[in-house]
Amino acid sequence: MFAAALLCLALAAPACRGGGPARPETVPLPDAYRSMLEEVAGVRGLPPPASLRIGVVRREALPALLSEAAHPADVGRAAALDTVYRLLGLLPPGASLAGAEQAMLETAVGALYLPGRREVWLVRDGALPASPRDLEPWEQRLLAHEFVHALQDYHFDIPRLERGAATLDARLALRALLEGDASWTEGQWTARYLLPRLAPGAAVEPPPAAAAPPPALAREAAFQYTTGTEWVSLLRGSDPGALDRLFRAGGPGATALILHPDLTRTGWAPGGAMLPAAPPGPGWTPAGADTLGEFLLASYLQTGLPALAALQGAGGWAADAAQAYAAPGGAALALRVRFSDAKEAGEFAARHRDLLGARAPAVLEEPGQLVATRRDAVTVIQLEPDGAAVTLVFADAEADARALAAFLRNR
Incomplete structure (x- = not known):
């Protein structure tokens, strides 16, 4: 699923490892590869870029390439999201989001595109073949996928789109747009150009990754590549120009x-969830505000619930506000989620109560709140729903969780 990648979507890359292989070189796209690019561009319905470079990188040299190309601003973003993902329990104990995504790239990626640089890379041993037809069939599919990212970058400026995606929810939605478009076009190109000239039984799927990613990141990959592709197919089927208009609008x-395509026709837009701007008190420092969104809320519920129950629990999401803090006893996170109505909020609260029961040895029922300390030592407090809103608190220290919950009650 994660065999093709867009580097700007990696949250961060660790510093270059000293003594690694020299950076491989790219070359202008050879004529045979340009012919393939033109095929892909025809399927996508966009003119091909005037210039594009291509290179081959051995897997052992990939970490250095990723480190060199990573944007410095991503490092700070990844550090902030590490706290959010850890407190939500979306990563195994001791893991970091940046490290987990880096491991996925290093072990699973067979091709990648570097936006801004207009570079396509194939991860393989040996030199670049004279023609893409000399690549393995699955490599040709990956290359078609990356050519779509090159088209997106040329026509819509992927770094601009990334800068405009101001929240975590918007960035995840943009990933689904970029990867869904690339996967849909790759599939159409494969059916039209690749499969008719292959012998029966030819391997068209990439080799499996060396190691499975953490479940939360596997869910994110499925959202990008599978849900995103299905959504793009719906968009193109109902209005072929809708996709390009969406790119021009910023995603x-x-x-x-994406989870509810019918919302687009209603003019729906998220909004209405707020948290106090001031910190809870002395010793508390705000460490970043964000919006998690319906997908990530459902993924959080899936850390202890079946997928269907999690999706139902997150359904009706209308907006959320998340605020991280450096607290006296460690890190803390406030999350206020607004739903379309009180019934949906009550459904989420009930599902979240089930989640706490699955992830904590005990759930304490106290006046106006539920309190549970998960097996990973994070204390979670669920305040009683307030109309269509539900407020959750996460903290490394129980005292901090209780202080933050008391501060947020009735605010």
Whole structure:
């Protein structure tokens, strides 16, 4: 699933490892490869870029290439999201989001595109063959996928789209747009150009990854590549120009629009969830505000619930506000989620109560709140729903969780 990648979507890359292989070189796209690019561009319905470079990188040299190409701003973003993902329990104990995504790239990626640089890379041993037809069939599919990213970058400026995706929810939605478009076009190109000239039984799927990613990141990959592709197919089927208009507008902006395509026709837009701007008190420092979105809320519920129950629990999401803090006893996170109505909020609260029961040895029922300390030592407090809103608190220290919950009650 993660065999093709867009480097700007990696949250960060660790510093270059000293003594690694020299950076491999790219070359202008050879004529045979340009012919393939033109095929892909024809399927996508966009003119091909005037210039594009291609290179081959051995897997052992990939970490250095990733480190060199990573944007410095991504490092700070990844550090902030590490706290959010850890407190939500979306990563195994001791893991970091940046490290987990880096491991996925290093072990699973067979091809990648570097936006801004207009470079396509194939991860393989040996030199670049004279023609793409000399590549393995699955390599040709990956190359077609990366050519779509080159088209997106040339026509819509992927770094601009990334800069405009101001929240975590918007970034996840943009990933689904970029990868869904690339996967849909790759599939159409494969059916039209690749399969008719292959012998029966030819291997068209990439080799399996060396190691499975953490479940939360596997869910994100499935959302990008599978849900995103299905959504793009719906868009193209109903209005062929809708996709390009969406790119020009900066992307969908919310994962709820991808999970519920009918919302687009209603003019729906997220909004209405707020948290106090001031910190809870002395010793508390705000460490970043964000919007998680419906997809990530459902993924959080899936850390202890079946997929269907999690999706139902997150359904009806209308907006959320997340605020991380450096607290006296460690890190803390406040999350206020607003739903379409009180019934949906009550459904989420009930599912979240089930999640706490699955992830904590005990759930304490106290006046106006539920309190549970998960097996990973994070304390979670669920305040009683307030109309269509539900407020959750996560903290490394129980005292901090209780202080933050008391601060947020009635605010």
